[in-house]
Structure formats: structure tokens, C-alpha cells
Amino acid sequence: MSARTPTWRSLAEHEGDPAFIARVAAEFPGLARVLAEGPDRRQVLKLMGASLALGLGGCDPGDPKGRIIPGIKAPPGIVPGIENEYATASVLDGYATGIRVRHQAGRPMQVVGNPAHPASLGAVDPIAQARILSLYDPDRSHGVSHGNQQAGWASFREAFERRRTAIDQRKGDGLRILTGTVTSPTLVAQLAALQGRYPLMRWHQCQAVSRDAVRLGARLAYGRPVEAVYRLDRADVILAIDSDLLSTAPGHLRHARDVAGRRNPVAGPMSRVYAVESTPDLIGVMADHRFVAGPREIHQALTALAAAILRQGSPQPGAPAWLAAVAQDLAAHPGRALIHIGPQQPAEYHALVHALNEALGGRGRTFDLIEPVEAAPIDQATSLGDLIADMADGRIQDLLILGENPVFTAPPAFAEALKQVPFSVSLGVELDETAQATTWHLPEAHPLEAWSDARAYDGTVTILQPQVQPLFGAHSAHEVLALLAGDRAPDGYAIVRATWAKLSDDAWHGALSSGVVSGTAGRPVDPPLRSGATVLPAPPDRQITLLLRPDPYLWDGRFANSAWLQELPRPLTKLVWDNPLLVASALARRLGVGNGDLVKLSAGGATLTVPVWIQPGQAEDCVTAHRGWGRRQVGAVGKNAGFDFLALGDGPLSVEKAGGTYALATTEHHNPLDAAPDGVVRHGTLAGFTADRQFLQTPDPQASLYPPQPAGTMAWGMSIDLNACIGCNACVIACQAENNVPVVGKDEVLREREMHWLRIDRYFEGSVEAPRVLLQPMLCMHCEEAPCEVVCPVGATVHDAEGLNVMVYNRCVGTRFCSNNCPYKVRRFNYFAFARDEVRSIQARNQEVSVRARGVMEKCSFCIQRIAAARIDADKEDRAIRDGEVVTACQAACPTQAISFGNIRDQASAVARRKASPLAYALLGELNTKPRVTYEGRVRNANPAIVEPSA
């Protein structure tokens, strides 16, 4: 990387800065003289000694746009030790999810959910949480560059000004702007204004993870663009076909909450979920019945459903037997059934699903149609194609790429054509592939640094407010567009405020503090369904179909430099730091390969050698590859991680064994199929539950010889509802962020030394071809008779009066006997100084939690710092801690509210009620450890008409 360092890190970099010398002269006249002369070798030591004094010396708060030097007197409104939270949104591919940012000592430190926001309801996904890491990422783009050489904003403005004159004369001909999907009202207004000014300008949109099929499907079905908003809490029967409802669809956190609310039979009547999937996704985990289906079977299924529900055509022979039962079940629940199909399926399928949903009477009940959330719902593939063609033809003189990385995510033709553009500008947070390929690169303000606005899946607008002054002199897309419009000193705040000029100051502040502009949610519209049957295109006749899916955490690659997301175990494979090709066991057998063996893929004239991973439940004729890996221009974390499957061309795919192996790191260090979940994840069917509500209970373990724990008024406990857990890992990252859990890197995960305090155990049940997945979040059980405590020779892990099993890091000498004696294996050991060596910046650490040294054991503390904070508040008001006052980090992040926490002595508390559920059980209770964490067993609402081989 070239020396883009506008901020200073050492005195040496500052030697020539007159402003700095003037400041020094005011305080240290002697030193200023030395500095002005420039240092020689003999002075280096003196300077080093002085640097400490200088750090303390520069203590006026100064101009906020100037250097940030830590002050002794805190700025107004910041009280040390008192935290604050500010609402904003995490925007992914245009769609906003409300978040709040926790500030400690005036610095943003953690991303949490926003309970007031409809797409969050308090939950937060891993990607949003990891944004705090990218904010402080030392590999971020530090400054303007021209031809990959360091330049300044001034020189860019000058060059841009010259171009603008030319653009003006051409009336915008040859000027193109490329963005991702845009929902921001401000950006749209700016683009519209620009279009007015430069009539011949064109705006292209292209999002790497395409939702074109969703757009086009709605257009096919209703004759106009509309957006479907699902009301899953009202659906009694859900059929999810290759669906991303719970994992990546806009509003997925809300979907998860709504579905999970109907999944515990103790709380109310259960819904029934069917999943038809080529490759396992989160909805398949939650499903009562999951069917493995390749492209042909999905086509068959839709044809059969059309025949059964729409009386359209006739079912083809050979349709799977379960289809009739599913169709019957759907038809039997008019107005309470819903079908959802994923964005990777063709538009015609989507159109058919819309027709089916209308026929099932779901409109206004299980789903609503609203005006599109996007500002301009166009076919993005066409838009990108046009852009590439125009660039290649030399018709484009000026190109502005705002926040996207098409050189990596678009076909290689883009990068080739880009070379024909004389003046190209990329605005990006990272120095990515596109930044290297354009003539100018501008550092983009991080989403937590800039003013903006965006809409959520249901149209609700959130004003994004900066949480901190831009760290590297970066600017937002709004400011760059304003520059293009001729505004010489663009101000992000003024631009966004102008869009919302109709809001009074009170309403504006209300919107900022709540994170929601009230009354902006989309109103249902009522377009009629177009008549006429949809003709489904025949599925491509391929032996093996490559399913290119976004990585659940790296997405299209934009988060590749996030260590948290790299090391977050993928929900079903538990893989970290890599993206092997996921194959069915039958295909692996046919190829003669196992996990980690290399295969050669060829498609469209390109070849790629990658390792494979056997994914139980994968369709035999499909292989899955996750995008976003194998970035070529990326920071230190994302380097050499994974494979870029975009290198493969279109056309039929062939897979052959290549010989050789590749080390793949996973956090499940054993053959998953060996591990029987019997008794560990207790589960049964709804029929079993109805017959005997206690059916998951086992006899109580024998009495203990030890006296019971002292019975105080407070006893912290947790209940985890396995019916709700979808394995999204939001809790894992929340725990990592809250408790300063270090990332260890691929090599250490290969050595089985990952540090996550909270992990999600995954078990398979049934055949390797179509197993059932059982998930179990696993954290310290805070056993009342904790086996770890008796074996520690120095008393470094002890019980407190409220039943917490606490770990005294300073006392630990590292015998590790506690881990040996922990039946749940939830203790993690610092084999090296992981916290010292990780890339997490010190600003992104929670100040309330100590960082653990080398040689020390650590584990879940039930977020003891949050308990302490609540206790202080309660003590000040001379009262007991209220139920719900302490929310653990994992509990807060969970989209499905699977986790309840509180005082189990308080019979009215939520957790006590959950623990009284007939489904509640203690894991390994027979060991008499009396865990304070209990689970609610998993119940499947199986359709009696469907017989599964391994039921």
C-alpha cells in the first residue's frame, strides 16, 4: 500500500508541519526550535522522550474537523463511565436495518439492535455488528489517490472542476453514475437533480447479489413493480422454496422473529414450515419437513403446485410423493398459508408463486404488496450490460462508481471496458479492486461516519446519523454527488436535512433518536394479478448446477476484511476462513473425494481448483459456492482467504478430482455424523407433545451430597428455546463484541483453539442425504454444582452469591483442569496472547470488560458487567433489579428471542416462566451439575400424511 497517511502516527511524520511547530512553540519553546531544524540522530531519543509530554500537552478540544487529540476535559455531554446509544441503520444492498450504536467515553464501540425499527425489533445481524470493526479498520482507504498515487482532495476538486465544465457542455453526455440498489430518498433526489442538470447523463444500478428475479417476478405477476412484505406471524403453513427468508432476504431479522413466535407449542399453536432446498439454509433448519430438491425437482414441484392449487396444467408424472400432502396442507389453510421462493430462482417461478399466494388468499393476511422500496426498480443485469457495452465502445468519458466494487463482483468484461473510460472515479471505504482500476479513488465515509437515509424492507425510512467525525477525511456519496452538482463545499448534514425539510425540528430530532421516520412505512397497494398462466421455463439441462450464493457473512466480498466475520462459523458447515465447494455426499463418493480434497472445476473455458466440503442435505446435482471470497485487493485480514468462484465462466460445469488436499478450518473438530444428538438436543414431534406434555422429561437426578446453594433473593438463570434458534450466529458476534473475545486466525482454529465464549452446536440426525439439523447454543451453564470450581488449585473460578460461576482472570495460573472437568467444554484458553495479537482496534473494545492475558482461562460470564451496571442503577434507587433490566449481549442480538435471562427466584420473571415449560430440560442433568442454563426441547410439527424414512 502506498503511503496514504494524512493522520499522524509518529512525531517523525510531523517534523515539517508548521502548525504543529507553532503549537509546540507555545508550550515547549526549546523543543520547537529543535523540530524546526529537523531531527538528527542524536535528537531522536530526546524526541521520543518528549512525545509523551506532547500527547498530554495538546489538550484543547480544538476544531472538530482538525486533529483528534485525546482531551483531559471531556467534551460536553460525555461523562466517563456513562454510556450512550445513538440510532442509525445498517444498510445492505440498499435495504436498511435499524441499529443503535453504543458509545463509551464518546467513542462508538458496539452495534446493537434498534427495538423501534420494524426490521430489527431489537435484533441485529452479524454483518451489522461487524461494522464497528470496519469503522476502525486500519486497512481502510486513507485518502484520495490518482492513478494509485497519493493525492489530495484539493487536486481532485481541481480535476473534477475541469471535467465538470466539459460535462456541462456535453449536457451530461458520456457521464455515467453506477450505484448499487438505491432506497435513499436523498440520493434519489440528488440523482434526479443531476439528471435535470445533465439531461444526457445515465444512472446505472448493479448490485452484486442480484434480486432481479424478485423484481421481474413481481412485474410479471402484477404488471408493475411491487414489493411483497411477508407477515409470517400470521402464516400457519409456510412453504419455503430455496428461500432466503431467514438468512439474507431484506427484513430477515423480522421474518425470523415472526416465524419463531409460532414455533413453540407451549406458547401457542405451532405453524408448520416446509422447506424445499437445493442447499441447506436457515429456514430448512427450522422446517418441520425439509425436502432436498435440485433445479429439476423444484420445477416439478412448482408445476405440481400450480396444478393442485391453480388447477393449471396437469401434474407431471414423477412428482415427489410429499408434494400432494404439502399442496393439500396449503390449500387447507386459505388465508393462512404462504409460499416463498428465493431470489436465485427464475422470475417466472416468482410470478407463479405470486399467483399461488393470491390463490391461497394470502393478500392482506400473510403478505402485503407495497410500492417498491427501491427508488428505481430496474433490471440491474441489463443496466450493467448497457454500461459495459457503452464503456467498451468508448461512449463514456466520465464514470462515477459509488460504494460498489464491480471490478471484483461483475464479469471480467467490466474491468476490461473500464480501461476505455478516461475519467473514472470510485468512492469506497476500502482500497478494493475497483479503487485500483479507476483513475481516481476517493475515500468514502464509513456508514457510521456519514449522514444519509435509507428505507427498510417495508419502506420505513431511517435517517443515518454519523457516530463519529470521519476518521480519514472521507466523504459520503451525497457529498460527492453535490460536488458534481457544483456545490463547492458540500455538507452531508445539510443535504440530508434538505430532503427532510418537511420535518419540523422536533420531528427530525425524534426521527434521529428513535431511528425511524414515523409514517414512512409503505402502504398496501392493490394491483390486480395479471390473468393468464405463467409458463415456467424448463430447468437448464445440466448434470451439475453451480449455485453461486452470497456468503452469509462476507456477502459479496465487501466484508472480507472483517476478522469477526471471517472467523464466524458458517451456520451449517461450521467452516471459517474459507469457502470450499459444498457438495453432496453422493457426488463426493462419485468423485472419490472427501473434505478438503481438491477438485478441478471447469466452466465456460475457465478452470478453478478448489477444495470440497461434504454438505449433508445438499442436492446431488447441485454444488454450492459462496461468493465474496478470494478478494485480490483487500486488507491484511482478507488476504489469501478462500476462492473466487466468479473466475469461472458461464456454461455447463464439470467437476473432477484434482488430487491433493487443502487444510480447511472448522469449529466442529470431528465427523459430524458420528455425533448422535440423543439426549443432548431433546426433540420430538408435536403429536408426542400433545399426547404427553412432559414427553421430553427424564427422571430427576439423584440427590447431591453437597448442601444446596445459598438461597438468596437473586439467582441468575437462562433458558434457551431450541424451537426458536435458527443458527444465525447473531449471538456469537454479539458475545464477541461485548466481551472482547479475540479472533485467533485460521491456523489456530485448525489447532482447535477458537475462543468464542458462545458457540452454536450443530448435530445431524438421519441420513447424510437428507438429515435433520439440530442446533444448540452452548455457553457456560453456570452450574450450581460447578465441576470446574472444585478442581482449580488456586480458586480462580468460584461461585458468587447470585449463582454466577465467575472466573478470576488475575488469579488463574492456567492448569486448565477446569476445562477438563467441564462436561460442556465451554471454557476457552489463551494458548497465546490472542488478545494482544488480534487486529481488533482498541477503540472497538468494550471498556467494561477486561482483556485476558496469555495463559489464562476464560468463559461466558453471563455478561456480568451488564449485571453490575443494572445493580448500580438499582442500588441508586434503592430497589431490586427489575425483570428484563439485565439483558445479556446474546439475548439482545437474537432475532428470534430464543434466549431468556433473568432472576429465576422471581417466579414472575420471563426466565422463570420459560423454565417452568414442560419442554425445559437441563443438559447432561444426570451429572448433577444443576446448570442454570436450561433448554426448551425442540418440537416438530410433522405432517402425519408425510412419512419420512428416518422419522
Place this chain on the structure above:
Amino acid sequence: MTMEILAPEVTAAGMTDEICDIVLTRRLRWWLPCFVVALGGLGLLGAAVGWLFYAGIGIWGIDWPVVWGLAIINYVWWIGIASGGTFISAFFFLMRVEWRTALNRIAESMTLFAAACAGIFPILHLGRPWFFYWLFPYPNSMGLWPQFRSPLLWDFFAILAYVVSSVLFWYLGLLPDLASLRDRAAGRTGQIVYGSLALGFRGTARQWKHHRAAYGVMAAIMAPLVVSVHSIVGLDFAGAQTPGWHSTQFPPFFVFGAVLSGFASVLFLAIPLRRLLRLEAYITERHLDVLGKLLLTSSLCVAYAYAMDAFSVFYGAEPAEVTMFMERAFGLYAPVYWTTILFNILAPQLLWSRRARLSQPLVMAISLAVIVGMWLERYEIVVTSLHRTNLPSAWGVYHATFWDWATLAGTVALFFAGFLLFVRLLPVLSMFEMRELIAKRRGRP
């Protein structure tokens, strides 16, 4: 052929001359090369320990489910080897067994250096070794005590008591012989060094009386100590509820195992030493025969323990225990289990034959097999138990790294370096006890 514990030509004076000669005048050609090799190994140990302290215990192969590895295995192995000497010198002293006399110095020295090797592992194995003294109940300003319920604490006490007592016992037994060396040393240095070490022992009747009493008392302390130390080591495991460890038979099981490896090690050292130092007149075939029988007996005890270990798994029928045992016997680490059985149980069965007991190469081979087998047994107990615990999600594997092996090799070198110095600088037989034995045998005072 009747086997005597003394060759017919042995006399008290001749024996004393010969043993003192080894130390004071004899040139041992093989000694220096061996010692240089041992010093090289010590260098490796220094490097391994230095790197360990600098980088952290992550340089070893231990991981999340298998948090204990070679360090604990080596510790238990060495302390087991150490038991042999104590057993022979203290236990058989109290039993007034005559054949013990020629072997006890070698055996005790072996104990000393093996215990030293064992003693460093619990410290190296700590995550923060510089705080090892926190296990000690010393008065401190924070009013903190160690946690008395932990087996590790008692292990710390037991090891400390054992090492200290072993050194004292060994040194006490050396005193009269050091005095002999002092009296016979020709050079001034030898006189001063041995004279200082002899602590003024002049052989007066009063001194002999006190010496005898003290030695007897020490022996009476040492004999139960050797049992307690291995019981505590067993409780280090049995005190945990981990499948494969949680068994009430572990304390005697560990004593059996320790004694087996102790006798094997004494044989493994005595046979070559007897030839190299020409001690055939004092360490006779009778000695080897007796040691062979002891090896066989302790092997049978261990066989019983293995059988009970398997039996209790299936008798208790805890699913986790059964899973762990099946994995131990038929899984990834099955070769370790079956090699253990072969080396510790089957190989020693050859010693039922008298011919086999008297075949020195064969006995050497069996001893080596047992020494290796006992190491593998500890590997099996530590690693296979931890890699398959109650919760399937926490199953994993363990592979030792270069630094694990370097530390083990380094302690072997430490042992041999110490033992070679002992051979070179101190009398390898307990001369004063030999003189008593000769006098008793020859019927003369």
C-alpha cells in the same frame, strides 16, 4: 544352579576398594561420549523451555477439548519411573530383603533424577508458570489460600514431599560412603569435596547408631509416600467427572503402573551398568531373576487394573463412558491402546520362564517395552479420555508438536546427564550396607 546374591570371591575390603576405584581412579572410556550426548539433549531442553516461556504453551499441541497433553503424560510417566527406586530402597529395606542392598543406590539415584524430570513438568505445563507458587499456602497480603478441594493442590504437596524426602533419603544413605571416599581420595580436591559432603561422618559407634535410626525412620516415611504420591496422581484424574477418568480404582491403578515402570527402569539401567562397571560379582543373576519376577507381578497387577477399567465401563453403562471406551479401543487412538496391552501385559508374560528371566537381552527388551508401554498408557488415559467427552460437539483430536517431543527428549537427556554424573562421582553401590551383607553372609563380624 543356585543363584547367590554375592559371588563367592567377594570380600568386604575388596568390594570397597573396587567401588571406590570406580569413582577415584578408573577411566571409563564410554562415559564422556555418553555425557556429551546427554549435554546436547540438555541444550535441546533449554531451547524448548526457553521458547515455551517466551511464546506460551500454544507451541505445544494441546487444544480446546484436549487441554492436557504430553506435559501431563510425561509427568505421570517420570514420577512412575521414580517409584521403582523408592520401592526397592525403602520398602524392601523395611522388609529386610538382602538382594536389595546391591541395587538400592542405583535405584535411588534413578528415583532422584526421574523425580526431578517429573517435577519440572507441572510447572512447565501451567499457562502462567511464573505464578506456580500460588499453589503453595503461603501467607500473603490478599489473604488468599489455595483451594484445598482440588486434587492438583494435593498433587503439588505430594510431589514436593516426595522429592524432598527422596533427596534426604538418598543423601542420608550416601553419608558413610562419602566418608569412605574422603578417606581414600588421593587428591586434595577430592578430600575437600567428599569431606564436606560427608558432613563429618567418622564412623563412630554413636554416629552409626544415629545414622541407622534416621535411615530407618526415613525408610518408614518413604514407603507410604511412594503409595500416596501415585494415589494422588491417580486422583488428579479420578477427581474429575470426565469419562475415562472418573473411576475409584485409579489410585491403586496408578500405584501398580508406577511400580511396573519403576522395576522396568531399574532393570533397564542395572543390566548395562553391571557390565560396564564390572559389577557382576555384586549384582548377580539372582538379582535379575528377582527383579524379573517383580516385573511380572506388577504387570499382573496392572492387567487386573486394565480389566477392571474395562469392566466398570460396561458395568456402569454410562453412555459417555461406553462411547469413550469404544473410541479408545477401536477409534483413532486404538493402536495406542493395543500397544499398551501388548507392551505392559503380554510382553512381561515371557518372564514366567526362568530362561527368559536370565536372558539379559530379552529382559532389556521387555523392560524397554514396559517403559514405552507405560508412557503410552498415560497417553491413552490423558488424550483419548479428553478427545471424547460427554458432549459430542466438543470432540476433537490431539497431535503433539515438535516442541512437545523436544521437551520429552530433553528430560530424558536431563535424566541421563544426572545419572551419568552420579555414576562418575558417587559410589554406585551402597558400600556400607554391602559390607554388612558380606559380613552376615560370610558369618564373620
